[in-house]
Amino acid sequence: MKERSVKVKITLLLTILMTMLAALMIVFMLIFSNRVAMQTARKQLTDTLRTNLNYVELTEHRPSIQEGFSYAHNGIVSLIYNQNKALIAGQIPVGFQGEVPFENGVIQTVDAGDTKYLVLDMWIADGWEQGVWMRGLMEAPNHAVLTRNLLTVAGLTLPLFVLLVSLGSYHIMKQTFRPLDKITAAAEAIQEAKDLSGRIGITDGKDEFSRLAENFDRMFERLEHSFETEKQFTSDASHELRTPISIIKGACEYAMKYDETPEERAETIDMIHRQADKMAGLVSQLLSMTRMEQGVEKIKMETIALGDFLRNFSAEQHWKEEEIVIHAAESCLVEGNAELLGRLLQNLVENAVKYSPKQETVYIFLEDTKEEIRLSVKDRGIGIAKEEQEKIWKRFYQVDSSRSSDEGAGLGLSMVKQIAKLHGGSMSVESSPGEGSTFTLHLPRKNKF
Ligand code: ADP
Secondary structure: OOOOOHHHHHHHHHHHHHHHHHHHHHHHHHHHHHHHHHHHHHHHHHHHHHHHHOOEEEEOOEEEEOOOOOOEEOOEEEEEEOOOOOEEEOOOOOOOOOOOOOOEOOEEEEEEOOEEEEEEEEEEEEOOOEEEEEEEEEEOOOHHHHHHHHHHHHHHHHHHHHHHHHHHHHHHHHHHHHHHHHHHHHHHHHHHHOOOOOOOOOOOOOOHHHHHHHHHHHHHHHHHHHHHHHHHHHHHHHHHHHHHHHHHHHHHHHHHHHOOOHHHHHHHHHHHHHHHHHHHHHHHHHHHHHHHHHOOOOOOOEEEEHHHHHHHHHHHOOOOOOOEEEEEOOOOEEEEOHHHHHHHHHHHHHHHHHOOOOOOOEEEEEEEOOOEEEEEEEOOOOOOOHHHOOHHHOOOOOOOOOOOOOOOOOOHHHHHHHHHHHOOOEEEEEEEOOOEEEEEEEEEOOOOO
């Protein structure tokens, strides 16, 4: 059997529930209306007799009935009996037969064939022993008729009610579930096309479905990003590892054929070692960049006083004061990760040294402007042409690979930029060929005034 949709299921449930409620209401109405009808009848009977009391006068032990006495009104018949219970005024209804004992002030229910009567007697005293009886009679409300009438109305209206409820519920369900249909269709389209760039795109509304759609879109975005970075990693790694691998392979083949002396072999092994080192460095750098990009590792941020950090880092790296000169302002509080900031600084300083003549001094400046913290690495090296300054941040980009040293692969600055971004900051470069370059990290201050 075909699985019923949630819409149909909920509609069915709602219809059943509403029908049950309606049935319950009918039962309640039956009980209630019977009770109300009986109470109303009893009250009418009592009121009529009480009013009639005002129109009965007893003079010399004889009752005189004044004008205004109602003998038959609203289905209530009033009768006057003498103290011997003989009827002296009024007319007994045709259907009412049988003897009913007189009871003062008590409403009695009397069966008279098919009909039930309510009977109320009142003793109108005249002295100690004399007096007359006033009796009120009325047909008791007929439960069976009332019930039949109500059931007929219910029988006619209930199917209409059920139909209206089911149609109404289905319409509401359809409207409510429309975003879900959209989400399903979008997810199916993405799955069929195997294209993660698709989005559901329900941005209006704040209900559960809109939130679900937003979360789905965010998930697709993450998946797409993750997928792209992985693709990038695979292509970068295979592309960049190809060169050292072919160098190693070539060196091995050459060594097997021509290397004879231990010195020649040692030279080849040394070269293979260097290439393997380069490969290892490349892979670990690529991996850490990919991880950062994917946000796999949660980066722990802490408050760092950049001035102290800089001095400690310089000491750890054994930078010589005459080669790397530091001008650092006090404190400079930022929110950051010490390991990543160290990696960034190391990259910038290594580049500055690498692309400067030997013994040329490199300067590190740390400034606290009112707006931001600036950390600059300045060299007086070969510089970078204007048109290259945009490109150097890209992965694997090298201005002149023959000029770059053996260890570099053009990944350093791309990582530097990524670290700056992770800290909510940015990188900039000022450079002119032949004069030198200044790379600056701009970070938000931790305490803004
Ligand atoms: P590499 O491993 O080649 O140093 P980077 O990403 O660190 O890779 O740098 C990219 C390119 O930017 C380098 O190849 C180099 O041409 C240029 N570059 C980086 N820093 C400097 C600098 N301080 N002076 C001159 N050129 C630089």
